[in-house]
Amino acid sequence: MRVGLFIPCYVDQFYPQVAIATMELLEKLGCEVVYPAAQTCCGQPMANSGFESYAAGCNANFIKQFRGFDYVVCPSGSCVLHVKEHLHDADESTASVIRNTVYELTEFLTDILKVEQLNASFPFKVGLHVSCHGQRMLHLASMSERMLPPFSKALSLLHKVAGIELIDPVRADECCGFGGTFCVTEEAVSVAMGQSRVEEHAANDVEYITGGDMSCLMHLEGILKRQRSNIKVIHLAQILNAQ
Missing domain, CATH: 3.40.50 (Rossmann fold)
Structure with a gap:
């Protein structure tokens, strides 16, 4: 292939x-x-x-x-x-x-590839951020407003990683506020939305926030750094590749 x-x-x-x-x-x-x-x-x-x-x-x-x-x-x-x-x-x-x-x-x-197992280890507490376009347009995960069986392609892969402790935020599929050029044209709203996301993950005492899009994670990372938080962001590929 x-x-x-x-x-x-x-x-x-x-x-x-x-x-x-x-x-x-x-x-x-x-x-x-x-x-x-x-x-x-x-x-x-x-x-x-x-x-x-x-x-x-x-x-x-x-x-x-x-x-x-x-x-x-x-x-x-x-x-x-x-x-x-x-x-x-x-x-x-x-x-x-x-x-x-x-x-x-x-x-x-x-x-x-229909991956069934992964030789990966990541012994940390991790919160998953679900990006809107992946969820609602690419159908990578179920949407909370629809009464359908829940699924998440990212979570199914992360559960195959040894040692990882996954902790879901209460509002699992809420937007982080990045939105591409939205974070420039509506920066105050964008920051407020990002802060809301960070607060939920911080309340879960996670060590990392992961996701499938570095654009969203970059937005959250900026907020975390300004808050002098110890929480780090990491792309899902880095966890799936971790030894």
């Missing part, structure tokens, strides 16, 4: 350890992982701000870099969702193939 590793630009610049953990984890699980070095932004910031037409160059480059792989895998639900819904180009046939073979990491591990 030949996998193209799609790493969001902010992860590449600020959290390269997440990219490395993702690559190592996929390789441990038997994938041939290729990182196209010329990949750039997927174009989501432009689309979020109402300027999707400005992302044409991003689309063309994305297709050039990721054509020909069996799957494209990314440790970020928001970027995957953008590609699934907005990747279009003059080469529409190739764009369509990529839109249908790009996967968020936990989605890929659960639905494609």
